[in-house]
Amino acid sequence: MTSVAREGLNIDHVARFLRSTLLNEYLALPIATLACWLRRESSATHFASLIRLVSSYGGYLDKARVEKVGSIALALGAAGTLFSINDWLTKWAANNWRAIKRGEWDWDREIVLVTGASGGLGASVVQGLLARNPRTTIVIIDFAPMAWTPPVDAKVHYYQADLSDTAAIKAVCARVRAEVGHPTVLVNNAGIARGFTILDGSYADVELTIKTNLTAPFLMIKEFLPDMVKHNHGHIVSICSMSAIAPPPGIADYSASKAGIQAMHEALQLELKHRHNAPSIRLTNGIFNFIRTPLFKGETGLPSRLAPLLHVDTVGDAIVNSLYSGYGGTLYLPGIMRYISMLRGAPEWMLRILRESTVNIPVDFKGRQKIDEKTGALRSS
Incomplete structure (x- = not known):
């Protein structure tokens, strides 16, 4: 049984969802990189192709919107990266910077x-x-x-x-x-x-x-x-x-x-x-x-x-x-x-x-x- 079923939807579930989507640096930073690349003059041909592709599905895209999306993605990616660095430092500081050795834990013998x-x-x-x-x-x-x-x-x-x-x-x-x-x-x-x-x-x-x-x-x-x-x-x-x-x-x-x-x-x-x-x-x-x-x-x-x-x-x-x-x-x-x-x-x-x-x-x-x-x-x- 999951905790959602046990306690009902609460802020922890919302936080986990945001962390795995909007604040996921592995998603946000590539989007920011793509937006930055599309802003380059040498990418004009690719940018025009992207506009036509999006427009064919009923959307609308221009350089201003690409820049805005890129800025938002960069900010979210940076925030996600800081969260990850904090989690990493917290974990290893609590464990004296020592990783688990192979075979360290054997639950048949503990x-x-x-x-x-x-x-x-x-x-x-x-x-x-x-x-x-x-x-x-x-x-x-x-x-x-x-x-x-x-x-x-x-x-x-x-x-x-x-x-x-x-x-x-x-x-x-x-x-x-x-x-x-x-x-x-x-x-x-x-x-x-x-x-x-x-x-x-x-x-x-x-x-x-x-x-x-x-x-x-x-x-x-x-x-x-x-x-x-x-x-x-x-x-x-x-x-x-x-x-x-x-x-x-x-x-x-x-x-x-x-x-x-x-x-x-x-x-x-x-x-x-x-x-x-x-x-x-x-x-x-x-x-x-x-x-x-x-x-x-x-x-x-x-x-x-x-x-x-x-x-x-x-x-x-x-x-x-x-x-x-x-x-x-x-x-x-x-x-x-x-x-x-x-x-x-x-x-x-x-x-x-x-x-x-x-x-x-x-x-x-x-x-x-x-x-x-x-x-x-x-x-x-």
Whole structure:
């Protein structure tokens, strides 16, 4: 199913269409070159022939129109070229200017660990990976029981663990290494959102959110990064959020944890290259708008043509495609979020206007998590 069918037509589809047509330098620049050539005096014979050809089909062409078309095509081609150069620089800077080597990724042998994959986005990523290669070894760590059934012959290993508990993380990671092996791909997907203001949330609400969303990814990386560094091979995916850029009221702890994920991702990029001499380990950071998962209920109230409520499989497909590309980078969904992110450098008054727009988003952020009133710990059901 395509994203058009999932979210409906939105600005991302329009942008992709324009990029492949009007802003496609491989189309626009040849047209500009042809127009320039037709303006030459030596091309008068060819120009007259072109006029007769166009006129025979009911059109009308003269030198002035050719010059105008050429100027427009040149401008569009130049813009497309700048977009391509920017994309090229962004890709290679994120990957330390290192191309994939032949045989670097063998999905029959990779071990992929996805946290929070008993359902929601994590499940979508795992199902997408199995659809690409049913022989890939998958490890799922989640507090919730599995809400879906993997194919009978799939190499899927499920471990139940509370990722807000550091001792549980250490124990389950040791089991994974002993029973399955060292993961080469880590998708830090697990997350919770309690949906309370800073004043209304309990100590347990704040602690569980920060521990699950931020501390757990740090510790999971600490557990499995040493083997990746040893072989200079691996891919770590972090799940950030637009709430780290424009935090709405009611999920301050969640937004703070995602801002921490952004900082962790950026620091880890430099540490791998300059401190650990492992520049071939790929890092992907996903900055997503609201996703329709068990994490929250309701609608965002945002214009669906600009900021659609994302289908879980749209995001899952993007993560799987990134993994299979072999390269790291930043995933923005919808794509317009990359330009909103740029506003972090805007004047404070302008940024405040953006943040004020999040005040009345009618979303129930409370999600599926339940807390034991006596212990303050998560309950599995």
